[in-house]
Amino acid sequence: MNMPMAGAVECDVKTVAKPATPLLSVASLSKRYDGQDVIFRDISFELPKGQVVSIIGPNGAGKSTLLRCCVRLVEPDTGSVKIGQCELTALSHRQLVKARTRVGFVFQKHQLVGRMSVLSNVLHGALGRHRGPRLWAQALAPRDQREAAYHCLAQVGLQDFALRRADQLSGGQSQRVAVARALMQKSEMIFADEPTASLDPRSGNEIMELLQRLSHEQSLGVLMVSHDMSHAQSFSDRIVGLRDKGVKLNAPSHACSLSELRNFF
Amino acid sequence: MAIESGAPATVIPSRFDNPSWLSGVLFVLFIGFFSWALYGSEFSLSNLVEGIPNMGVIMSEMVPPDTERAWPIAKSVFVTLQMALVGAVIGIVLSLPLAFLAARNTSPHPLVYKVVRAWVSLVRTIPDLAWALFFVASVGLGPFAGVLTLIVDTIGFCARFFAEAIEEADPQPNEALKAIGAGTVDRCVVAILPEAAPSIINSSLFSLEKAVRSSVVLGLVGAGGIGAELAVSMEMFRYDQAATIILMVFVLVYGVERLSGWAREKCL
Numbered sequence: 180m181n182m183p184m185a186g187a188v189e190c191d192v193k194t195v196a197k198p199a200t201p202l203l204s205v206a207s208l209s210k211r212y213d214g215q216d217v218i219f220r221d222i223s224f225e226l227p228k229g230q231v232v233s234i235i236g237p238n239g240a241g242k243s244t245l246l247r248c249c250v251r252l253v254e255p256d257t258g259s260v261k262i263g264q265c266e267l268t269a270l271s272h273r274q275l276v277k278a279r280t281r282v283g284f285v286f287q288k289h290q291l292v293g294r295m296s297v298l299s300n301v302l303h304g305a306l307g308r309h310r311g312p313r314l315w316a317q318a319l320a321p322r323d324q325r326e327a328a329y330h331c332l333a334q335v336g337l338q339d340f341a342l343r344r345a346d347q348l349s350g351g352q353s354q355r356v357a358v359a360r361a362l363m364q365k366s367e368m369i370f371a372d373e374p375t376a377s378l379d380p381r382s383g384n385e386i387m388e389l390l391q392r393l394s395h396e397q398s399l400g401v402l403m404v405s406h407d408m409s410h411a412q413s414f415s416d417r418i419v420g421l422r423d424k425g426v427k428l429n430a431p432s433h434a435c436s437l438s439e440l441r442n443f444f
Numbered sequence: 445m446a447i448e449s450g451a452p453a454t455v456i457p458s459r460f461d462n463p464s465w466l467s468g469v470l471f472v473l474f475i476g477f478f479s480w481a482l483y484g485s486e487f488s489l490s491n492l493v494e495g496i497p498n499m500g501v502i503m504s505e506m507v508p509p510d511t512e513r514a515w516p517i518a519k520s521v522f523v524t525l526q527m528a529l530v531g532a533v534i535g536i537v538l539s540l541p542l543a544f545l546a547a548r549n550t551s552p553h554p555l556v557y558k559v560v561r562a563w564v565s566l567v568r569t570i571p572d573l574a575w576a577l578f579f580v581a582s583v584g585l586g587p588f589a590g591v592l593t594l595i596v597d598t599i600g601f602c603a604r605f606f607a608e609a610i611e612e613a614d615p616q617p618n619e620a621l622k623a624i625g626a627g628t629v630d631r632c633v634v635a636i637l638p639e640a641a642p643s644i645i646n647s648s649l650f651s652l653e654k655a656v657r658s659s660v661v662l663g664l665v666g667a668g669g670i671g672a673e674l675a676v677s678m679e680m681f682r683y684d685q686a687a688t689i690i691l692m693v694f695v696l697v698y699g700v701e702r703l704s705g706w707a708r709e710k711c712l
């Protein structure tokens with residue numbers, strides 16, 4: 180892939196200042212579900228600190244599966260997943276639970292507890308770090324945690340919805356709450372599976388801007404799956420394309436034109 | 445043209461399949477078994493007809509209901525309610541953790557799942573009067589034996605329905621919290637319990653109603669409550685007292701059912 184220099188200005192600084200160990204490195208990962216054909220094989224890519232990496236690919240290419248494999252919600256068959264220096268595939272169940280706290284996860288939908296308040300849902304982001312009844316609901320929470328949750332909610336602009344029931348939110352608002360919960364986790368990276376699917380263009384852009392801002396301001400790594408090529412192109416630093424069971428594209432976003440991305444499918 | 449030359453559908457399928465010889469045999473067998481059962485259960489129309497005057501006498505002696513012992517009876521009805529309440533509430537509370545062990549999606553191990561399920565079905569299949577006799581024999585006569593019976597009875601009922609509610613809960617909020625490393629207990633409480641809550645509340649209210657109804661008969665075997673009074677009145681031919689008891693039991697059961705119906709509407 181050729182590397183056009185125009186339009187690459189703002190990303191270049193970061194590419195150069197890439198830290199030695201990436202937050203996440205995936206190497207030679209393969210997965211097949213029982214009784215099915217191989218979903219993907221020999222996948223390798225990295226998620227550097229402070230960058231947004233987008234995974235694109237046609238329906239059923241295995242993007243969601245790949246994301247789940249990265250925290251072993253789905254067990255990969257072979258290959259390695261490293262979070263920092265820590266080899267995930269070698270961990271015991273207990274160590275794995277601990278390692279997962281380093282990754283925030285935003286799913287496509289239906290991920291909030293509908294019968295609880297928005298603030299409680301955000302608070303649950305801290306359940307990775309702390310255990311116990313005080314984090315079950317906002318009414319029981321210690322003051323500092325409650326304030327932290329409120330602050331995270333304010334970051335996504337939903338502080339006025341704190342005590343609303345989560346099932347009364349619109350799709351876009353729920354998505355933002357899910358992002359706030361990931362923030363509450365104080366993780367080093369956020370994985371987001373189609374965070375903007377089913378959102379209108381404006382809310383979609385807002386989520387993307389938020390993720391990008393967070394990654395740049397707080398040096399978070401963001402790994403997201405997207406079907407929106409213009410999002411992938413304009414909000415991420417690197418694009419990984421998944422097709423025909425393998426990585427067929429792995430390039431800085433400024434090196435990929437929109438039409439190239441669309442032709443990828 | 446194949447359609448035009450085709451013969452019109454003269455053979456309409458018959459309404460019923462021809463009965464097979466097997467269903468004939470089964471039908472004859474059933475008739476035979478049923479007649480045998482009538483004989484075994486000493487079913488007799490003549491006895492029923494002879495009994496009708498007695499029924500009339502008992503009914504007529506029931507009015508007017510006796511008011512002399514109304515106060516002790518009311519107290520006893522109240523004890524029945526207390527037994528039902530304590531038994532049902534403790535049973536419900538104990539059912540919750542059992543249900544999480546007995547639900548496929550939250551059980552820590554398939555073996556635990558199987559063992560708890562099997563135990564709960566065993567508890568459920570043993571009738572409550574058998575439990576009552578067992579507890580009367582082990583802790584003595586009185587309401588406490590009844591409470592223990594109701595606890596066991598409630599567990600047999602609730603643990604199963606709670607487990608089903610838990611299995612039906614939307615897995616996605618749970619997975620989202622699992623992905624960020626939340627602990628099992630926390631996830632059960634925070635992501636699964638709220639999803640299953642309406643169903644759990646419904647079963648709980650139903651089991652409370654059930655406990656009130658069964659606590660009435662527990663007294664018959666000495667496990668406390670109003671049942672004992674009823675047995676004594678009937679045996680002493682004090683049908684007017686029995687009528688008072690039956691009326692009060694009716695008020696109790698009806699009252700609890702209305703109350704739980706109201707609670708159901710409020711909560712769900």
Ligand SMILES: Nc1ncnc2c1ncn2[C@@H]1O[C@H](COP(=O)(O)OP(=O)(O)OP(=O)(O)O)[C@@H](O)[C@H]1O
Pocket residue numbers: 212213215218236237238239240241242243244245
């Ligand atoms: N739990 C599962 N068990 C068996 N097969 C599965 C499971 N989850 C996904 N698959 C299969 O794996 C393949 C990849 O699915 P996956 O959800 O990862 O695709 P995707 O790239 O995320 O697609 P989309 O763009 O539609 O979200 C599909 O063929 C799917 O049927």
Ligand SMILES: [Mg+2]
Pocket residue numbers: 242243244372
């Ligand atoms: Mg997907």
